[in-house]
Amino acid sequence: NAGVTQTPKFRVLKTGQSMTLLCAQDMNHEYMYWYRQDPGMGLRLIHYSVGEGTTAKGEVPDGYNVSRLKKQNFLLGLESAAPSQTSVYFCASSYSSDRHNYGYTFGSGTRLTVV
């Protein structure tokens, strides 16, 4: 049982380049999320999805796009990378009831550097 798998683990981009971060989960979770983690700060939500074919903006969505074409996959795209997007990106998924999101399962992260 792999849980949440992120690819790639590391990437260096030049300013203006584009890339897609891949996230796959095998737990049949409805909810998936993309977070960024910067030094000394809590995880900040970029975009999230409450089911296949649906996405929504989080706290810091600018400069990112997402797609959830299949329930198990959640893709994060950077169309034109900027140095401010240098960060560690985490994908997560969760089981949720009508009331709560329960404990998240996180991937191991993608460390992205934009030069």
Place this chain on the structure above:
Amino acid sequence: GESVGLHLPTLSVQEGDNSIINCAYSNSASDYFIWYKQESGKGPQFIIDIRSNMDKRQGQRVTVLLNKTVKHLSLQIAATQPGDSAVYFCAENTGGFKTIFGAGTRLFVKA
């Protein structure tokens, strides 16, 4: 506790001692709380959760205490081991789709 700026609060304990990590949460409407452990270079890992209708919950070597009056959460780790060295952060949920994460506290365990 929560961090301000680039430097996380740090707690240093001797192996075998008990550790207490604190968290002040922000929203009085939050009714579900989770503690996560993040080791260097890895993703956060679920440790224990607690609902607001409880004030204490115990797991294996860990206990979470919730004080809603002062919006405070703590994680107690019994008989701390070198493998417990990590960043620990709390998260709060108000019942929506989003969860708010604290910045965390770094725990160092001295052998």
